Amino acid sequence: MLKMTIPSMSCGHCVRSITETVQQLDANAVVEADTDSKQVSVSSSASDAAVIDALTAAGYPPAS
Numbered sequence: 001m002l003k004m005t006i007p008s009m010s011c012g013h014c015v016r017s018i019t020e021t022v023q024q025l026d027a028n029a030v031v032e033a034d035t036d037s038k039q040v041s042v043s044s045s046a047s048d049a050a051v052i053d054a055l056t057a058a059g060y061p062p063a064s
């Protein structure tokens with residue numbers, strides 16, 4: 001499982017966008033997100049790098 005902090009995630013719309021972005025890589029991906037802590041967990045068959053690249057391109061870069 002990939003665990004990230006995504007500072008730009010602030011509301012339910014962001015969570016949906018992040019979920020959809022990851023599910024474009026793996027339709028069966030499971031995304032758990034908490035807007036208060038900015039924590040996002042991704043379980044998918046996509047590589048961590050692919051997930052991070054896609055989220056960065058979508059405007060939700062994970063904090064390093």
Ligand SMILES: [Cu+2]
Nearest residue numbers: 010011013014
């Ligand atoms: Cu939002």
